Amino acid sequence: MNRLFTLLFSFLLMIQFQGYAQSKTQEKQELELKRQETLKEIEEINATLKEVQKGKKESVGQLTLIKRKLALRQNIINTISSQIENINTDINYNLMEIVRLRNDLDTLKKEYAKSIIYAYKSRSSFDFLNFIFSASSFNDVVRRIAYLRTYRAYRAQQAETITITQQQIADKLNQLKSNKDKKNASLQDQSKEIEKLAVEKKEKDEIVSQFKSKEKELAGIVENKRKQLFNYKKQIDAIVKREIREAEDRAKAERKKLADAKAREKANLIAAVTPKKETSDNAIAKADKPTVKKESIDFNLSEKDFALASDFAKNQNRLPWPVDNGYLIAHFGPNVIEGTKIRFDNNGITISTPPETSVKAVFDGEVSSVFNIEGNYGVTIRHGNYYTTYGNLSSVNVVKNALVKAGQLIGRSGASDTEEGRGQVEFLLTKELKYLNPESWLRKR
Numbered sequence: 001m002n003r004l005f006t007l008l009f010s011f012l013l014m015i016q017f018q019g020y021a022q023s024k025t026q027e028k029q030e031l032e033l034k035r036q037e038t039l040k041e042i043e044e045i046n047a048t049l050k051e052v053q054k055g056k057k058e059s060v061g062q063l064t065l066i067k068r069k070l071a072l073r074q075n076i077i078n079t080i081s082s083q084i085e086n087i088n089t090d091i092n093y094n095l096m097e098i099v100r101l102r103n104d105l106d107t108l109k110k111e112y113a114k115s116i117i118y119a120y121k122s123r124s125s126f127d128f129l130n131f132i133f134s135a136s137s138f139n140d141v142v143r144r145i146a147y148l149r150t151y152r153a154y155r156a157q158q159a160e161t162i163t164i165t166q167q168q169i170a171d172k173l174n175q176l177k178s179n180k181d182k183k184n185a186s187l188q189d190q191s192k193e194i195e196k197l198a199v200e201k202k203e204k205d206e207i208v209s210q211f212k213s214k215e216k217e218l219a220g221i222v223e224n225k226r227k228q229l230f231n232y233k234k235q236i237d238a239i240v241k242r243e244i245r246e247a248e249d250r251a252k253a254e255r256k257k258l259a260d261a262k263a264r265e266k267a268n269l270i271a272a273v274t275p276k277k278e279t280s281d282n283a284i285a286k287a288d289k290p291t292v293k294k295e296s297i298d299f300n301l302s303e304k305d306f307a308l309a310s311d312f313a314k315n316q317n318r319l320p321w322p323v324d325n326g327y328l329i330a331h332f333g334p335n336v337i338e339g340t341k342i343r344f345d346n347n348g349i350t351i352s353t354p355p356e357t358s359v360k361a362v363f364d365g366e367v368s369s370v371f372n373i374e375g376n377y378g379v380t381i382r383h384g385n386y387y388t389t390y391g392n393l394s395s396v397n398v399v400k401n402a403l404v405k406a407g408q409l410i411g412r413s414g415a416s417d418t419e420e421g422r423g424q425v426e427f428l429l430t431k432e433l434k435y436l437n438p439e440s441w442l443r444k445r
Helices: 002-052 060-121 125-133 138-213 215-273 281-286 303-314
Strands: 327-330 333-336 343-346 349-353 358-360 365-373 376-383 386-396 409-415 423-431 434-436
Touching: 002 060, 060 138, 060 327, 138 215, 215 343, 215 365, 215 376, 215 386, 215 423, 303 376, 303 386, 365 386, 376 409
Parallel strands: none
Antiparallel strands: 327 349, 333 343, 349 423, 358 409, 365 376, 376 386, 386 409, 386 423, 409 423, 423 434
């Protein structure tokens, strides 16, 4: 009974370990995939940095890219640490298995030695025959012969189990060596990444130092940007207010049309059921005035626009970027240029791109306005009561009231005001007059 319980416990333990081993294998694969993807992203940043660094001056874009690279480099170091932890787990497990297998091997050898000693003592043919013929019946003879055969098979199985266990120990020792080699390689990789991190931190500190010495020049650039952002906000607010008024006028006209129709219907009904003398204007005036239920939808949206706005809202965190190739150099809300006292607020996000990059609509909608601010174009697209604005465009490919589809070309990026030889796009998102953070609506890159 105890042996059966032990076997059952061992079987359950083996199943549990197999499940654990599978989950660990999957975790290792995911960690390695994450590491490779991060390395690829760093390579892409390095390629972009080479283009950005062709400019003679250090820029906010350079600093942004290097800071992003530092974060990715730290992610790689953390990933390698997790990989080393997994390797250490494997090493500890293999050590425990080697100890267990060696104990099993010692027990097997002792049992086998006992069987060999017993066989040696009972090695004569006389003892064998005496054991057979001392049986009390023919059935007992058969059982004794079967026992001897089983015993011989048991001894052979013991020898085979010893060989298998020795091979298992050898395999575990090889796995242990392989794990230790992997650990050493991972530690070397981590050491190299830490060295790269130190170099990149030094590079970042040098740029920050340059910013400190050029704070006055940067302040002038930021002041121009403030004016530009203020003009965008002023333009967008005017567009939205105009469309709110137009929507309200349309809703009032629709309500008046509905009220007039109901009034006429009621007048006709009164005329049909009352004497002629009571159908004067005074009689009609005495009738109950028709009541018109005010629309409950904000912004007086039509059914079509309400559906479009609902679809837009469902795509939060999933909208495509307005450019295929670009990175943020100014976030939504408060921004600080590191190493200086320069601060500014952004109603949207500023995206650095290659020059003349294609700028695309992020969702279906209708062009509310195409405008010009200080020689650069802007396009505002309405998606129900949501609006997306694409600013600092060198050219546009759409006109007012045009219907556009997600991914459709609407213009090309204008020149950057902070980076030599780069393009730049201002992207803003509002729900009516409320400015939203585009970063929480665009899909993660």
